[in-house]
Amino acid sequence: MSVIRAQGLTKNFGKFKALNGVNLEVEKGEVYGFIGPNGAGKSTTIRVLLGVLKATEGNAEIFGMDAWTEAVEIHKRIAYVPGDVNLWPNLTGGEVIDLFVKLRGGSQRTKREELIDRFKLDPSKKCRTYSKGNRQKVALIAAFSSEAGLFILDEPTSGLDPLMERVFQECVKEAKNEGKSILLSSHILSEVERLCDKVGIIREGKMIESGTLEELRHLTRTQLHVETREPSPDLVKIPGVHNLQKNGRAATFQVDSEKLEDVISYLSSYGVLKLESAPPKLEDLFMRHYKGENSGPSGEGG
């Protein structure tokens, strides 16, 4: 069952087309990574899903209900954390958490205390004195202490330190284990790689790629580093080998996933001493899409 299903979302701000037919589908129990550079349309998509912006065209459904007309009903079952958390300067963190929790309705007190403890937040301080990371903690605690079935997280960790980022990742995994769905928009690709089952890449208001990480990786190349007993002169001629850098009998290169077999069988005849392979990073995938056709394969780094 799809928790989020958006089809052909278009949003115009005057003449500017912020979204241009975005399709997005998140299944129940799935962690969906939503990536793309600034201004690509991630936050606009999320705001349409939240029913804060009205889509110019297309429709978005959450839990099978229309995101615009049934926003209030939907919001009883979702929790949202914005990237830029703006809070009321003269309220304390504890007061804001309670306000959010109370407005959503239904949450356990113990969960709140546990999360305040885990995120190491001082809830007695006024929001005015909080740093960006602490404001994000307030929103994260309010979100994860809820019993929401869907979490919409828009760059939620941009101000957190590495320790707190780890706590955040634990919270996401726990939510997933409880069968909840998560839409995670992020710039931190390693985080997406670690947490997400599926990834969608948005560019200039269009989804240009989406699928499981495995599926996406299939489209790209594996990084290899080999050392052979004998020099391997013809490696450069094998189709599917890219960015070859040779240093004596050592070679570093990338290979198209479907040509891996050919390369290995060629190399084996030269006596492999050392073979290191790294799966393609999400970063490589991402860069490939964003560098576009401007730079050929030689432009890609390892």
Next chain:
Amino acid sequence: MKSRLFKNTATLSRFIFKKDKFKMALWIVGIGGFTLAVAVAFPDLYRTAAERQQLAATMVNPAVTALVGRGYGLDNYTYGAMMAHQMLGMTTIIAGLMNILLVAKHTRADEEAGLTEMILSLPSGRLSTMGASMTVMAVLNSIMAFAVGLGLFSTGIESLDLEGSLLYGAVIGAIGLFFAAVTGLCAQFTESSRGTIGLSIAVLGGAYLIRAAGDVSNETLSWFSPIGWVLGTETYVNNYWWPIVLTLAAAICTAVLAFYLNTIRDVGAGFFPSKPGRMTASVFLRSPFGLALRLQRSSLIFWTLGIVVLAVTYGSVLGETEIYFEDIEFMEEFLPVMEGVSLTDQFLAVLMAVMAIIITIPALLMMLKLKGEEKNQRLEPLFSLPVSRIRMMGSYLLLAVLSSVFLLLVSGLAMGSIGVAVIEEGELAPFITSSLVYLPAVWVMLGVTVLLIGILPKYTGLIWLYLGFSFMTVYFGDLFQMPGWLTGLTPFDHVPGMPVDDFNIMSAAIMTVVAITIGAAGFLGYLKRDIHG
């Protein structure tokens, strides 16, 4: 040692002047201009010595004394004595506020924002920021003192002599400097600039209240207040200079203490540990209405206090209305004599209209807060919760409507409770009804605000133009002989001026329906539009 602590103070002082020159110029022009405008207006309003003596007679009552201070030279009520009596006390408060706001900005606000840390990371002395602020305030208050003093003297009005005028300016400068030093001291104690401003204003308010209490009860008590000191100069009457010396000495002692405390504390810290706030939300902060109320609680309290003070002031002069206005030609234009209606009632009707327009300001502010929250990106997190737009907008509207009822009631009560004491055969009820009759007009203004927020959120500022126009119409409509179709554009024109006119159920009902219709259109717009944050 000294020079090291204060290194770069001169450079920083010049920087503050450069940064704040516009703000400072505005304060000087504002305070100086207002003082001069009143000084120039007095000879027109009260032409003869007899008129002035008549006024002096109306001024001898506890309400006025508490408000503006004890009058000196009441038996020879010259223009100078009038200025020192009616204007100077109020001006000391404004001068105090100017110094509090500027010094809090230069010291604690910059420290809170991390700017002081940046300055201290440069080769600047530990006391350079505070030193620069005090230097700037010394110069600014001196300029203010001379500008006001020489300005008053230059009007050439008889009895505004050179010595008195300079003393008048010196009072403003000295009290200003005193509160600059007090703010510098408060900045050492609190960790936030809001705390600094709050504490300093508490000192200012305390000084005012001690003076007010002392002036009506026990003279000695007034000498515990620096405002009491400077008003004890008896400017333009006896011209005592020693209270100025006393005030300046106190300012210097306070500043020295502030500097000392500044050297023994850490940057960013205050001597009062910041009090931990509530760990959990109270039962009141659990709905959009609770939030709207909580966010505007202090603003509502301050508006209530201000309106009580204003209403009491107006109420206290009602008793003398007949004597007050009979001989003043200007007032005849303003309040044409009507057969069978007492001048007091006529004046009361005008006062009620003015109060109603003033009370519309906080009511509109309460509603416009919804727009402000959107602009500050604080609505989106709330709309991601199961909070409907109707509930959100309705909460702010409900608060605005309740505030309008509350404030008009308070205004009528405050003016009435003084009024019944000073008017012969006065009753409380007419004050309340004359005030509450403006409710439908305030609601129309609120309806228009809702419409703007719902449909033209970028142009919500237009409501202030509309209110300004309403004020002009109500206040000067007769004086400027505005045509009826023009004055009819404001809802306030359709309110019967009670107690002179009778209550008109039709106009009240029609205006309420208009307010609801316009407001409903605003709600529809708000339901359909994008929320920008």
